[in-house]
Amino acid sequence: MSTEKRQNTLFVGALAKGLRVLRAFDETHTELSLTELAARTGLDKSAVQRLANTLHLEGMLDKDPATRRFRPSHAWLQMAYVYYWSDPLVARAMPRLIELSQQLGETVNMAELSGDHIIYVSRLPCKRTHFAASVVGRRLPALSTSAGRAILSTFPADERAAAVEQWMLARHTPHTTMDRSEIAAAIEEAVQQGYAVSRDQMILNEMAIAAPICGPDGRAFAAVQCSVSAHSWTADKIRRNILPALQDTANAISPGASRS
Amino acid sequence: MSTEKRQNTLFVGALAKGLRVLRAFDETHTELSLTELAARTGLDKSAVQRLANTLHLEGMLDKDPATRRFRPSHAWLQMAYVYYWSDPLVARAMPRLIELSQQLGETVNMAELSGDHIIYVSRLPCKRTHFAASVVGRRLPALSTSAGRAILSTFPADERAAAVEQWMLARHTPHTTMDRSEIAAAIEEAVQQGYAVSRDQMILNEMAIAAPICGPDGRAFAAVQCSVSAHSWTADKIRRNILPALQDTANAISPGASRS
């Protein structure tokens, strides 16, 4: 794309284009034809033909013989499997997250910071919920999530300020906070309390509470989060019934804490 | 690799090599240096340098600035996220799997057939368990799993026979059944009963029971599975306490069944 990359002899354009084909698939584009791929990637029809064909032969894309449309293959799931083994936090956290979800009987998630987004790494749904809330790998703007705010609350003040100013925001519900000073206030509250609570940010009637998972330096890179329905919970009830176990779990996961 | 692919003008070698770099990572190789990548892929050092660098720039590989080693990035998780949206079975199954796991209080999985393997698509762990058993995307030889056998049990007799004969087997525990006639017998039992039970196949002291998720033609392509500890369960208790709900769930998920 940018000239720097193209000029660089250490950059393999064909590979980058292949990845662009893979990235053409998303939540709303789960099955794409050749021409749709060409349109979405901005690549030449012939190029897409060759790239998609290669990805198909290599098992990265399934092809419906009837419609000739491409879909993500099981290999996309396997990539997550390999990721899990590569992330030491997951192995450390999993047993405690399971315990927590059993104890609370409510949906428990773990999220990691990924640029200015958080990404859900582990999800243990306990209640029927909106599909997107039960699937790993989802990325959301960190500023709009309790997990992101909990993580940010462990950063030095200047970094917090920079993040609140610059990190992206996107409206997901009519009540998503788009006012950055409000977000700053929420984060400062999290700094004081050691946890973050949010409401109606991503889904209506969803309340979430998150506690940071801190490294030895006190800086968080992940958070344990619990989301509940506002129909059956209040902020106060959450603080009384969820917060203690949530915080214990986050602390137990934090590297530096004693083993099991 | 094979000459057919290389000769084909519709095959982009550079992309295939890039994928080979990605596939160099697995459970036991979660972090690789340039030279290790070259060794594992069989590619030239310079080629790996260019490919890995491209994957890094495109956000597919993280690079530890200190050790210069590459690791799978969060993008690997996002691929799973996109996969989930592309697989209609997942959306259909998720709420019922959650319900089932809550009802049973035991680990519930959904697996799909993928060649001669099954792949875990959804996992709802309820008890502390071995890490690999709590992570999606794991592929296991279908013949050695209750899910695989349950799926196979819905196939016509000749296909069952061919699978039992040809599909791969791998020893995972001292008790993994390596005798194909024993496996054939287990599958015939599943044909009669409509579900499959297995024991000690992948993990010692693990018992599993699986019911097929069938298409309108009666042929299964996935299964709901429940795994429990042999310390607290017997085959009989499983049949009494787990099977009914498990089968109801599998049937409810099967396309053609009435909605919700």
Add this chain to the structure above:
DNA sequence: AAACAAGTATCATAATATAATACTTCGCCA
């Protein structure tokens, strides 16, 4: 049945991936 759109195949051309090599940095052991 005709017309069109989408998928597939072919090919000359030039762009670009290649791999040899040289350079730099890092870690190890004397």
Add this chain to the structure above:
DNA sequence: TGGCGAAGTATTATATTATGATACTTGTTT
């Protein structure tokens, strides 16, 4: 501390190979 060796990084001439225009085939629509 200093020097050796291995690993990572950068450069370049060469020819492999990706490109995209074009022609062909299929199958869908009106």
